[in-house]
Amino acid sequence: MATIKDIAAKLGIAVSTVSKGLNGASDISDDMRQLVLDTAVEMGYASKKMKTLKSRKVCILVENMDYESIDQFGYELIVGFKLSAARKHWDVTVIPANLNMQAIEKYDTYMLKNGFSGAFLIGFALHDDWVKQLSKTTVPTVLFDNYIAGNNHVGYVGTDSFEGIQMAIDHLAGLGHKQIAFLNGSKNSMVSEQRHQAFVQSMEENKLEVKDSLIEYGYYVPDCAKYHVPKFLKQGATAIVCASDLIASGVIAEVKKFGLRVPEDISVIGFDDLPISNQLEPPLTTIRQDRIDLGKSALLLLDGLVHNVTISKLLLRAKFIKRESCSTYNPSAVKKIKSSVKKVDDPKDNPDSETES
Amino acid sequence: MATIKDIAAKLGIAVSTVSKGLNGASDISDDMRQLVLDTAVEMGYASKKMKTLKSRKVCILVENMDYESIDQFGYELIVGFKLSAARKHWDVTVIPANLNMQAIEKYDTYMLKNGFSGAFLIGFALHDDWVKQLSKTTVPTVLFDNYIAGNNHVGYVGTDSFEGIQMAIDHLAGLGHKQIAFLNGSKNSMVSEQRHQAFVQSMEENKLEVKDSLIEYGYYVPDCAKYHVPKFLKQGATAIVCASDLIASGVIAEVKKFGLRVPEDISVIGFDDLPISNQLEPPLTTIRQDRIDLGKSALLLLDGLVHNVTISKLLLRAKFIKRESCSTYNPSAVKKIKSSVKKVDDPKDNPDSETES
Numbered sequence: 099m100a101t102i103k104d105i106a107a108k109l110g111i112a113v114s115t116v117s118k119g120l121n122g123a124s125d126i127s128d129d130m131r132q133l134v135l136d137t138a139v140e141m142g143y144a145s146k147k148m149k150t151l152k153s154r155k156v157c158i159l160v161e162n163m164d165y166e167s168i169d170q171f172g173y174e175l176i177v178g179f180k181l182s183a184a185r186k187h188w189d190v191t192v193i194p195a196n197l198n199m200q201a202i203e204k205y206d207t208y209m210l211k212n213g214f215s216g217a218f219l220i221g222f223a224l225h226d227d228w229v230k231q232l233s234k235t236t237v238p239t240v241l242f243d244n245y246i247a248g249n250n251h252v253g254y255v256g257t258d259s260f261e262g263i264q265m266a267i268d269h270l271a272g273l274g275h276k277q278i279a280f281l282n283g284s285k286n287s288m289v290s291e292q293r294h295q296a297f298v299q300s301m302e303e304n305k306l307e308v309k310d311s312l313i314e315y316g317y318y319v320p321d322c323a324k325y326h327v328p329k330f331l332k333q334g335a336t337a338i339v340c341a342s343d344l345i346a347s348g349v350i351a352e353v354k355k356f357g358l359r360v361p362e363d364i365s366v367i368g369f370d371d372l373p374i375s376n377q378l379e380p381p382l383t384t385i386r387q388d389r390i391d392l393g394k395s396a397l398l399l400l401d402g403l404v405h406n407v408t409i410s411k412l413l414l415r416a417k418f419i420k421r422e423s424c425s426t427y428n429p430s431a432v433k434k435i436k437s438s439v440k441k442v443d444d445p446k447d448n449p450d451s452e453t454e455s
Numbered sequence: 456m457a458t459i460k461d462i463a464a465k466l467g468i469a470v471s472t473v474s475k476g477l478n479g480a481s482d483i484s485d486d487m488r489q490l491v492l493d494t495a496v497e498m499g500y501a502s503k504k505m506k507t508l509k510s511r512k513v514c515i516l517v518e519n520m521d522y523e524s525i526d527q528f529g530y531e532l533i534v535g536f537k538l539s540a541a542r543k544h545w546d547v548t549v550i551p552a553n554l555n556m557q558a559i560e561k562y563d564t565y566m567l568k569n570g571f572s573g574a575f576l577i578g579f580a581l582h583d584d585w586v587k588q589l590s591k592t593t594v595p596t597v598l599f600d601n602y603i604a605g606n607n608h609v610g611y612v613g614t615d616s617f618e619g620i621q622m623a624i625d626h627l628a629g630l631g632h633k634q635i636a637f638l639n640g641s642k643n644s645m646v647s648e649q650r651h652q653a654f655v656q657s658m659e660e661n662k663l664e665v666k667d668s669l670i671e672y673g674y675y676v677p678d679c680a681k682y683h684v685p686k687f688l689k690q691g692a693t694a695i696v697c698a699s700d701l702i703a704s705g706v707i708a709e710v711k712k713f714g715l716r717v718p719e720d721i722s723v724i725g726f727d728d729l730p731i732s733n734q735l736e737p738p739l740t741t742i743r744q745d746r747i748d749l750g751k752s753a754l755l756l757l758d759g760l761v762h763n764v765t766i767s768k769l770l771l772r773a774k775f776i777k778r779e780s781c782s783t784y785n786p787s788a789v790k791k792i793k794s795s796v797k798k799v800d801d802p803k804d805n806p807d808s809e810t811e812s
Contacts (some may be wrong), residue, residue, distance in 0.1 A: 126473070246563075247618070248618075250772050250774075257770065258767055261604070261605075309565070388765065391764045391765065394759075394764055394765060395759065395764060398755060398759065402751075402752065402755065407748045407751055407752060407771070408745065408748065408771055408772040408774075409752060409769060409771055409772075410615055410618070410771060410772045411615065411765050411768065411769070411770040412766060412768070412769050412770075413766070413768040414764070414765055414766055414767060415607055415765040415766075415767045417765075433572050
């Protein structure tokens with residue numbers, strides 16, 4: 099591993115200048131500081147302070163996920179992480195990492211400059227700048243719901259999507275539903291892809307026909323329901339599995355707009371078990387992701403990576419939460435469903451906005 | 456959770472008798488002790504001692520895996536587990552769990568009777584009695600290389616087989632090999648199934664034809680090579696991927712028997728990176744499973760389960776270890792390979808013996 103001397107030799111400058119650059123002293127130019135930092139990252143430098151257990155400083159980087167209040171997905175992820183970090187006396191900083199910030203500076207440089215010896219990234223997408231850089235990072239990094247191949251310094255934590263979707267389909271199949279629709283999350287996301295595969299496989303295991311026209315990708319917002327639910331209903335779907343509770347809340351509202359009832363006419367299942375799911379009318383049957391435990395597990399994974407235990411994947415169990423949004427298949431509702439959507443025109447195309455859970 | 460009083464009430468006996476049964480006192484009959492233990496297990500009883508962190512006592516149960524010497528697969532798994540356990544002041548007992556022992560007593564009863572608050576199971580197969588009971592156990596349990604669906608108390612730790620096999624195929628494809636054979640481990644094992652899927656997918660990703668006749672299941676012993684290698688060679692395989700280093704050692708010996716050279720005529724890749732792999736002639740290129748880290752991760756997972764963090768899967772990265780048993784595809788060898796096996800009769804069918812790595 100490179101030392102301060104190596105960096106000084108490479109740049110042909112004094113060791114004291116390198117030290118100033120690394121430690122944020124004010125009496126060198128910004129350009130010089132940047133050069134020192136970039137070279138340090140390139141040469142794989144890690145300061146002694148960052149390698150010392152007692153003073154470990156890590157961060158949670160948040161992009162495109164709400165976490166300020168207890169009813170939002172990110173809140174408990176952060177609580178769980180901080181709980182476990184406190185036990186190890188690690189110092190945690192939560193930082194919103196917008197796209198601009200990612201464009202200005204490289205991930206490794208940012209981490210080195212701020213003295214973080216590890217990070218937990220939540221809400222990021224595979225195409226984000228910093229995530230793209232993760233295939234080469236040397237900073238121990240845990241990604242929520244995304245996987246980076248071939249880099250020992252990066253691990254993935256998440257809920258077993260496969261198990262979760264399987265529980266949803268098994269429940270609906272057990273209630274006699276055959277025409278089951280799936281309103282998935284954002285396209286080009288690893289988790290959406292996993293859930294799609296799980297949906298197809300679980301339908302087949304239950305000997306139910308998989309219709310491509312009953313599978314759509316939305317975004318993690320209630321609004322996406324209005325673009326897809328009318329089509330599902332037209333095709334005779336009697337149950338709709340949603341990739342998040344927020345999507346499910348939109349689906350329930352949309353179903354009601356057509357004069358249909360949940361669950362008597364249409365059964366709906368969510369994903370996440372956010373606090374909102376218990377307050378919906380009817381209370382939502384859903385697949386729980388235990389966010390406190392996800393946060394705790396992220397810290398545990400990061401601890402492994404920091405100690406060179408190359409964990410690549412850590413999955414938590416999904417939990418089935420039965421409430422009141424599903425009921426047995428009702429053959430007499432099928433005609434009602436189809437006729438209720440007949441009068442309505444085709445919906446518009448997909449929206450442009452995108453948020454992730 | 457049931458208390459000693461609940462057990463006494465259910466059985467209609469004195470609390471002191473229940474206490475004697477649970478604590479192994481000698482002044483009650485064996486039948487009574489068994490009845491107390493079975494009832495305690497059935498009612499989900501866990502003693503205070505088992506729930507107290509400081510005195511935690513756990514075990515490693517070993518079935519069908521060698522672990523006595525440093526060159527065997529299980530050795531470092533146990534070392535890694537004990538290393539992390541020592542840091543938490545957990546007491547670890549290693550117990551060979553033969554089939555007879557599993558037939559005599561139920562898993563949960565055994566654990567309760569011996570005061571173990573968790574276990575790490577290595578070398579077990581899905582059809583073993585105690586593994587079959589794991590879908591209902593309430594004892595925090597970590598399984599190496601096997602997965603139990605639907606029970607929050609059981610987790611799976613292993614190396615990412617998919618990544619490992621992919622590395623092997625990518626390497627061979629990069630060397631120009633097209634006819635790549637796969638000698639997998641035992642059939643009906645989760646890991647063998649994962650590796651099979653990985654083989655097929657990686658071949659397809661490299662635009663190579665997958666031939667069913669070049670895929671065989673053996674056992675984790677060198678001897679299985681002689682049943683399959685001649686067939687592979689007859690069909691023009693120029694590279695053989697093996698599910699363990701022991702299998703690879705048998706494959707190299709078998710290839711040499713036909714007057715062929717490794718790697719000039721046939722390339723061979725192992726799996727595991729046991730100490731033997733560096734001593735083979737030629738030294739074996741292989742996919743490393745870091746057994747110390749697997750052991751450490753098993754303890755970490757068990758710690759999670761004990762604290763009701765329902766981790767279901769924890770996967771470590773596979774590592775590609777390049778030595779000398781692979782070389783670039785040699786077109787002039789193909790004729791030599793085929794003619795060298797021509798004189799030899801068809802091999803016998805599969806052997807009956809079975810051991811696992």
